[in-house]
Amino acid sequence: MLAAMSEQTETRKQRAARRAGEFPPAPEALAVPVLDSHTHLDITVSEAGVPGGPADDPVAAAIAVAAGVGVDRLVQVGVDVESSRWSADVAERYGAVLATVALHPNEAPRLADLDEALREIEALAGRSRVRGIGETGMDFFRTGDEGRAAQEESFRAHIAIAKRYGKALVIHDRDAHADVLRILDDEGAPDTVVLHCFSGDADFARECVRRGYLLSFAGTVTFGSATALREAAAVTPPGQLLVETDAPYLTPMPHRGRPNASYLIPLTVRFLADTTGTDLDELCAAISATGERAFGPW
Ligand SMILES: [Zn+2]
Numbered sequence: 001m002l003a004a005m006s007e008q009t010e011t012r013k014q015r016a017a018r019r020a021g022e023f024p025p026a027p028e029a030l031a032v033p034v035l036d037s038h039t040h041l042d043i044t045v046s047e048a049g050v051p052g053g054p055a056d057d058p059v060a061a062a063i064a065v066a067a068g069v070g071v072d073r074l075v076q077v078g079v080d081v082e083s084s085r086w087s088a089d090v091a092e093r094y095g096a097v098l099a100t101v102a103l104h105p106n107e108a109p110r111l112a113d114l115d116e117a118l119r120e121i122e123a124l125a126g127r128s129r130v131r132g133i134g135e136t137g138m139d140f141f142r143t144g145d146e147g148r149a150a151q152e153e154s155f156r157a158h159i160a161i162a163k164r165y166g167k168a169l170v171i172h173d174r175d176a177h178a179d180v181l182r183i184l185d186d187e188g189a190p191d192t193v194v195l196h197c198f199s200g201d202a203d204f205a206r207e208c209v210r211r212g213y214l215l216s217f218a219g220t221v222t223f224g225s226a227t228a229l230r231e232a233a234a235v236t237p238p239g240q241l242l243v244e245t246d247a248p249y250l251t252p253m254p255h256r257g258r259p260n261a262s263y264l265i266p267l268t269v270r271f272l273a274d275t276t277g278t279d280l281d282e283l284c285a286a287i288s289a290t291g292e293r294a295f296g297p298w
């Protein structure tokens with residue numbers, strides 16, 4: 001009896017481990033198209049593969065699977081010089097994709113020559129399908145004291161590039177809300193500021209809304225423990241709200257732990273419609289309009 005039970009448990013564990021690496025099934029399609037404001041196609045394909053199975057053109061396949069459920073546009077986000085260059089190239093090849101370019105706040109402090117890398121980012125910033133500078137910002141969770149000065153120097157330089165080229169600034173903020181606002185105030189914020197994977201509470205959301213910033217919510221808003229995040233979403237007007245995957249990470253419930261991709265956006269946007277008491281179709285239309293205003297037209 002005991003042996004049989006533990007054998008059964010073992011099988012269930014093995015099955016869970018195997019499924020953890022698989023893309024979840026496609027959710028029900030949205031009636032009104034929406035966009036994924038922040039995704040990493042390059043990391044998704046190399047770490048998790050292609051939603052829908054192996055394909056000759058993984059990017060085209062990921063775009064097609066997303067379009068099949070109503071997610072017909074996406075923003076591909078660079079995190080270093082190489083991925084930023086790749087993002088800019090991909091945006092020129094695929095009509096559904098726009099790009100942002102930057103050195104990630106956890107990447108900048110590790111660079112031997114930050115100035116040279118920033119020059120490379122600036123060279124990409126002027127390309128017509130590059131519509132944002134990001135992700136940049138501050139991350140006190142993964143970068144310790146020794147990296148803070150370089151992180152802040154990099155963030156300030158990215159703010160300046162966004163303003164010089166008139167592109168949206170896409171901010172990564174982890175445990176650094178006050179410092180992000182301090183540096184934005186000090187430099188003067190660009191016209192369009194997006195807080196990607198918004199992680200603050202309702203008070204911080206109100207402060208960002210007051211400043212005219214856009215708040216992009218990821219699958220984290222669906223997590224059971226994310227009460228403060230749901231309160232933040234509830235005080236964000238539809239005209240300042242975006243939705244994103246940050247794929248391959250932050251897969252929304254009920255698939256937390258499995259790989260993420262743009263085709264899972266309907267799970268997060270449905271959840272947000274419920275949380276904010278907004279009609280789903282109206283919310284999708286508002287998110288599309290906000291995304292087009294920030295990054296578009298595609
Ligand atoms: Zn980020």
Ligand SMILES: [Zn+2]
Nearest residue numbers: 038077135246
């Ligand atoms: Zn990201």
